């Protein structure tokens with residue numbers, strides 16, 4: 001396959017949300033000697049951009065976004081070792097420590113946000129669900145996080161987002177790290193109330209917010 005042809009097929013694999021095809025094309029690109037960075041930027045990224053835009057205007061729905069994100073993540077996982085070998089790591093916009101807050105086990109939205117952030121060039125440390133406040137804060141300090149991203153799906157666990165902000169203040173990290181929050185019950189009003197730096201209603205918006213927080 002010519003490069004243009006393989007890029008087109010890569011874009012289509014994301015639109016189809018087909019992880020197996022995306023992985024096979026990523027492998028094929030490596031075998032053909034295509035620069036993995038070029039494969040991501042010219043092959044897979046146009047696919048997630050399209051799906052993201054269509055999701056934002058209501059023409060595509062959550063399952064398509066989830067599947068596209070998963071396919072993108074699978075393709076990148078195939079290409080990443082080759083990128084490291086070639087020393088052509090993608091530009092990393094920033095380090096994000098991501099967690100669903102303590103007491104909350106909802107992980108679908110959080111994982112989707114993590115997938116999209118990683119797909120768009122953030123280094124994501126996903127701590128999982130029900131993550132204790134000290135664990136979030138310690139990881140942020142350990143990796144030198146630029147952003148702490150906190151998901152909460154329950155009205156009873158939203159308050160943990162505020163607690164993490166307070167804990168960051170307590171250890172003198174608050175002025176070094178941005179905090180973004182999200183999850184179904186989170187509102188702009190809540191963001192202001194707890195003094196977070198950013199909020200988005202969905203995973204595509206989360207990428208835009210994170211980029212804005214990093215000044216890119």
Ligand code: B1M
Nearest residue numbers: 104105106107108109149150151154155182183184202203
């Ligand atoms: Co739960 N649950 N649940 N649940 N659950 C809700 C949240 C609820 C609204 C359902 C309802 O009653 N209508 C309700 C909360 C009520 C409230 O507090 N206001 C509820 C409840 C009550 C509970 C339990 C307490 C039920 C019980 O046991 N009695 C229990 C709590 C357990 C716990 O956490 N301690 C519970 C358990 C569960 C399951 C385990 C069964 C399952 C989760 C499975 C899993 O995650 N692996 C589950 C599910 C599936 C839901 C609903 C139905 C769907 C959540 C979901 O995955 N949505 C949910 C109702 C609903 O939301 N409609 C509900 C899809 C996902 C992609 O969207 O997570 O919103 P979402 O993420 C979005 C955005 O919010 C945003 O981007 C994502 C992608 O667009 N976003 C961010 C999310 N995080 C972000 C972070 C960001 C930025 C954006 O920056 C950091």
